[in-house]
Amino acid sequence: MLRNYIKIAYKVFLRRKFFTFISLFAISFTLIVLMVAAAFLDHTFGPLAPETKQERSLGIYHLLFRGERAESNGPPGYGFLDRFARNLPNVEKESFFTEPGSVYSYKNGEKIHSYLKRTDGQFWEILEFNFLEGGPYTPDDEKNGNFVAVINEATRSKFFGGGPAVGQTLEADGQRFRVVGVVSNVPMFRITPFSDIWVPISTMKTTAYRSQMRGRFMALLLAKSSADFAQIKEEYKSRLSQVDFSREPEFTTAIGDAETFFEFVSRILSPRQDSSNPGSLLAVIIAFMILFMLLPTVNLININVSRIMERASEIGVRKAFGASSWTLVGQFVVENVLLTLAGGVIGFLGSYLVLEAFSQSGLIPYAEFHFNYRIFIYGLALALFFGLFSGVYPAWKMSRLNPIEALKGGVR
């Protein structure tokens, strides 16, 4: 039976090539856009290396001090983290590090721009970087203020022409570091691991950071398991109420959370930046996708309706020979799903090409968009959704055709 449907579908598609083309174009284009968007989201939030332990990691990215008439928000300072984010319950390891900052180096009169991140030694124990050469610096390096650096592949080729770099030195921001390790490039959207050059925190030009409440630092907390998240969050929040504002009396409360990156983004987007609501951010993303899909869907339904009307006499014959409405609906939906799956294949190819182009273009440093099973399943689900949704209404309409009218070819 199904084989017959497929055969008929194939013939129908070939007969009206223009319609088939429009449908395929619509489906594949929509899938390309949605899958590229999904790849971006996955690239930003998904558990990609080196953040392989993401499912049991929390971060402290943001701190909000609020008073009656003043507000200050931004990343916390080292002093704050040292005082409030150490030894939280059920946290296996914690790491403090700065946001990546721009630094410039000069080599033979040429300026090289890189991002530099200052981290502690634990950073390398929580995150699993892929070392191409050498290894990480240790907590001892950090303690002793050794001027050592881990660099990424791109920086190695900029400074050392791609040759071995371990043991050599490079200058950045007026300081000279000895390279101890080289890692694969990390995409820029991954703000926790991302940088070009990583150096110990203690190589900062002054030691003022040690007492700062606000600054450019973030914390990464590795919990024993994700089940401990609630307890960690609770303890961190209760510690926030102990923040002493006697030196900055314009503020009265500290607001923050130990959170996942997605929770953090949803907090930043919330109107007062004080409550994270990942559910509603997810809802907004899904709503946008549905809104975007509306137009292609209406378009497909439209084309499908036209297509059926054209086949009115065929349907009349089938009906006259006893085919039930359900059989016909089934046949049409199968046809439509076949078409959408074909569009899906084109869509996969197209989004692969678009993502490759993005990766190659260097618009987003070190972005490497790869298809993974998450995106694949998502795309497949979208294609099926399309096929079913855009097929059901026309099929229902078709099943209500009056066979006599249909045989005469007169359809209103």
Place this chain on the structure above:
Amino acid sequence: MIKHLFKIVWNRKRANFLIIVEIFFSFLVLFSVAVFAVYYTDNYRRPLGYSYDNVWNIEIERDRGQTSVQTSNVDDGKTPPAAQGPNPTISQLFYALRGFDEIESVAGAGTVPYSHSTSSSGYELNGALVYFQVNRVTDSFKDLMRLELVEGRWFGKEDAGANYNPVVINQRLAREVFGGESPLGKKISPDTEFDGRPRSREDRVVGVITDFRKDGEYAGLGNYVFERNDIESSTGEVPNNIVIRVRPGTRAEFQERINNRLQAIAKDWSFEIEPLSDMRESFLRIYVAPIVAGGTVAAFLLIMVALGLTGVLWQNVTQRIREIGLRRAKGATAGKIYAQILGELMVIASFGLIAGVLVVVQFPLLDLIGFISKGVYVSSLVISLVLIYILTALCGLYPSRLATRIHPAEALHYE
């Protein structure tokens, strides 16, 4: 004629409904892209108020003690700078920079064009809440950036002993606060500090410049205030940026020499040297990239809709062969058939567009797009309407040509 077309469309309302929905959504998509495109174009053609060629920026990063990362005190904006006295390091840096042959002039600034840092403030002035961006700059900033003074003077050494703070504002702010009157010599600060204490020194307008559009060509227009930063005096503060105007043709290699010299003077500070033209390029990309991405997606959506519509209309025409044949037999010319098919299409499109306009009209009513001026809003509305009409007409051309080719004898023979 039009009434007749309405009747035909109405009689086929079930079949036409989906087309109307499609046009409705297409209009919304097109409008949202058009609004931004028109808004940016409108901004782009307005004067910048400065020149960025051959200007380099040196951003200073230093440890500023316990300062906040982003503070926003809407009530007052500026917490008074802690009295710190002249900073010897900054004076040395200025001195060193002036010593280079390649550098024509040097100035200090709180923020520079095409940088991501903004300092804004707002308070009640003459009964109305006024918002503006503030920039504390040194005396040479005006000539270095080639700001265009339209009234009064720029601040300078003569203001050193004054009992007021001299400020220079842009024309827009002058108009907003003082209307038609000349703002020169007028006070432009609230009476009290944000904590209620009376303000010790008032800000007084000494000059008006055309504009200073810090965020570049695409950004919206805003109010701007320049305050005087005298780095040699006790009220002076270390600027976040030093801008230099270099001789035309100075090569990028020079940056290394500057950096080495500055780094030797201020070991604890970090410097980012970048020509404004480079900063501009990456800064404007932030504006352009979303609209290019959005525009591409919208264009593909519209192409898709256009193809779909052509298909549907084509199908409609083949269904109506008999009707059209009859008209031809009764003497209707090819032109009349064209007019009917396209006319019907325009009526259908109008239904979708009316629904679309009804939705779009809610935006200004609900104050969803407050930053967009009436002119921009109306012109993008008109552009979207016209484009959709043209697009639907184009989709109808081929199908209606098919319709005119129908031979009456064949058509009436149909079945």
